[in-house]
Amino acid sequence: MSEEKLSAEEVAQEEVFSDGKTANIAGGELASDSEQVGDFVREKGIAYGMPYNNTYNMDLYPDQVRWKEGDLTATRTTMWSGPGCHSGCQIIFYTDEDGKLVKTEGDPNSPLSAGRLCMRCLELPQMVNSERRLKWPVKRVGERGEGKWQRISWDEAYDMIIENVRRIQEEYGPECIVSMIGTGRNVSQAIAHNQYANFGGADLTLCFLSGDSCMLPRTALCYVIMGNQWVADFSQFRARRYEDDPEYVLPEVAVIWGTNPVVCNSDAFLGHWIVEAMKRGTKLITIDPQLTWIGARSEMWLRLRPGTDAALALGMMNVIINEDLYDHEFVENWTYGFEALAERVQEYTPERVAEITWVPADQIVAAARLYAQAKPATVQWGLAVDMAKIGVITAHAIACLVGITGNIDIPGGNVLVDQAASLEFGYNSGIWELEGTDMVAKRLGVDRYPLKKYGFTASSQADSILQAIETEEPHPVKMLWIESANPIANMGQDAPRLYRALKTIDFFVVEDLFITPTAVAFADLVIPCAMSNERDCIRVWFDPLRTLTKASDKPFYEAKSDEQIMIELGHRIAPEKWPDFVQTDREYMDWRLMRDGVLDTDGTQMTMDRVEEKYHGMWYHKFRYKKYEIGGLRPDGAPGFMTPTGRYELYCTLFAAFGDDPLPYYQEPPTSPVATPELAEKYPYIITTGKRSFEFFHSEWRQPETISRQLHPDPMFDIHPDTAAKHGIIDGDWVWIENQMGKMKQRARLNPSLDPRVISTEHGWWFPEQEPAEPSLFGVFDSNPNNLIPQCENGTNGYGAPIKCAMGTVYKVTPENDTPEDQPSYQVCTTGYTHGKTHASDKPSFYDGWTPDYEPEGFFDIEEYWKTHERK
Amino acid sequence: MEKGKYGLFIDYEFCSGCKACVTACKMEHGMEPQDFGIVLLQDGPRECTDGVWEYNYLPMPTHLCDLCADRVAAGKLPSCVHHCQDAVMVYGTVEELARKAAEAGKSDVAIYVR
Known part of the structure; x- marks a missing residue:
């Protein structure tokens, strides 16, 4: 390999704000036309099956964006939020003459999903046409938590946002405005660009997910030791x-x-x-x-x-x-x-x-x-x-x-x-609008955590946002913009603590599909966003680049796509940042393709139309193996990896520079039978959480009209039959699960494959059929494992949290311990804690107290970064 | 449809229990919540005395399954077969399915005759 090595400074300059966007030189190279979507998928039958499988009748699934099938219009596109998931499968939407979605089918032309479709996409018409969907902007008219709303126009909604944003910018500074996103949504580009261009702050997080513990720890580690x-x-x-x-x-x-x-x-x-x-x-x-x-x-x-x-x-x-x-x-x-x-x-x-x-x-x-x-x-x-x-x-x-x-x-x-076409559609979308400001340096958590400071992620640290809300240090958080996330139901730990903290936010906006518990508890304004079939968008998460095409021009009442809201707000609040020719979500996509210099094979400017027409909505780039041998991983074209040593770092030189252990090691979870044996006497079971079901995606699909909820009506936890017997629990019993922090209840499902010392719970439960107003809040705390999990217990690098390894105990729900006043939602809404007023402490949900005892070497200079990374 | 002529072949070694068939069927036929054209049976997880864990799913059509006669007439596959996420479902005549099962040379295959 090449002896040439990059300095840590050079590496950091290349990797800062990387979030998937690095110097994968091969990433910009296009697959030839013969390597794009072709007939070989059709010949394969169903989902790359076996010789026994049927084959699709491909005459009925033409290589077109749209066609007629009887009275229905078929639109071939990609599904990606909302409702959400991480997959991005190819789907056919069938709409009637009124533009209403009546049916979905899997697209047999897709090399990725090859005709299959999951149950949630199959039942999508129920969600899209749900009477429970938010139809127009609403503003709060009662107290927070009363669930009283008044319908307002989009103009009024925009005015309300602008008035508050301007007030907060002037009185406190734009750094006091924070935006938050739900997991894996196709709104990264919108929420980031909206935050940077329209609000002027740089703080953006995966909602309140403690330690950013969803992919980001793995991604950050990969960038540190292999530069990709x-x-x-x-x-x-x-x-x-x-x-x-x-x-x-x-x-x-x-x-x-x-x-x-x-x-x-x-x-x-x-x-x-x-x-x-x-x-x-x-x-x-x-x-x-x-x-x-x-x-x-x-x-x-x-x-x-x-x-x-x-x-x-x-x-x-x-x-x-x-x-x-x-x-x-x-x-x-x-x-x-x-x-x-x-x-x-x-x-x-x-x-x-x-x-x-x-x-x-x-x-x-x-x-x-x-x-x-x-x-x-x-x-x-x-x-x-x-x-x-x-x-x-x-x-x-x-x-x-x-x-x-x-x-x-x-x-x-x-x-x-790399990301398709090296298009910057992640959390750095629109970051150029903050050039010349100190906003990026002021991101919450950046000063504590070198991985954040030196740009190995483009988001702020979620726990640091919570601490800023609670302590107003280093500055208060005055406005929260939460887009497609529901932190007290799902994306945040220590849900009661979040409840206590979020009540103090000055101006709180929720953009979502439904009125959620988070909206009722905190929001001043709730605005309706479009579902996937109602959006024109581009999906960039690895390869290929995919398009989302509107199934019809008719919106759902007044719901608008995330991009459309950003653009309309942008032209009002920061018109200098929004070109006149960007008025629709489709125009935004074309603008971004142009801005990032994305060209087709023949050198012409790539557009959304072109991806749809020429590449059937799936545009593949040249994927090469062993890029480290051919100089495909470094901007200097030298072989090797994009790290300080140029090698795949088993011994991480950057961790050493940060004062952390450069080699992997094991450490006990903060609470465990080994780390806290005295706690284990009272709370002997290890509680893991996040057990997924086909029916749900995190806190979504709980609406009782959906097939999902009908097939899976109650929250379930898994427990070994011996452990269940010890506590007199039989299959299907409602059971309280409790620890030193809080409690919640779910129904027992006996599972002999577990260790008898481990129980496994579901997450994301709320009950849209229950009363929205406090002290119910759709029962959001009643079955919530986050009542038992701390926030701010993070690794020394700011990432990671003990979410899947808490401890606790179980006991049966009985009429005596299940009165209305015993419900966690009632208790949290009236006392702030699940146990009631007597439960004064939520320890060990204390701040971890970690402060750097060293000064990280200042090899990264943001000014220098902008000199080399400025976009045209 | 003539009874006993057509059926569904299911390679349940690879059925992951995703309920795409259950949902596809309900949506295709616009069924009420209590109605199903195909249901999903589950065995396990269950440890046998030889230490092997059984954990199987098996879709089973009900009396409401018409093998998507309208779709088939229009040249499509039954909706469950089209969407099966693990491609374990096959539609055809009973003879065809029996032949395919024999040719597959594997265990854990069920054929439902409709």
């Missing part, structure tokens, strides 16, 4: 897939780590691709505290204690290194710090790791051998990695495991990816 991020390769980045791609190799072994991929389909990765690979012979190792369906079909299932994933990865490396099963060629030529890592893993013998993780030592050894001896092998990791206080460290341990086995950027391994 990896994804399990199931041939998804090329239009010809599996055996139709001559370069692709099926993984011999895939490790499914802390995710239930067919149910959650997270991080733009469709879990059913793994099933396609299983049919073709891929073997699996599943790492999960409970047996998932995919776990039951795995060669090995490792049932680990929640929160101990880092120890398991270190233990597996102990075996792989000591048994000399690692990839010498890759380690010697392309990694940095192997000797130090080899020394570190000696502390993690299989026997010690077995004690920590509860996975038997012989299974750790066997899994390590199975993974290391397979080539290629891949790791598909999930949220469990992020949801530990040591989330980044856990990601580091797993990334080292992948690194030493040489499965980096090879077919069927873990491949490095």
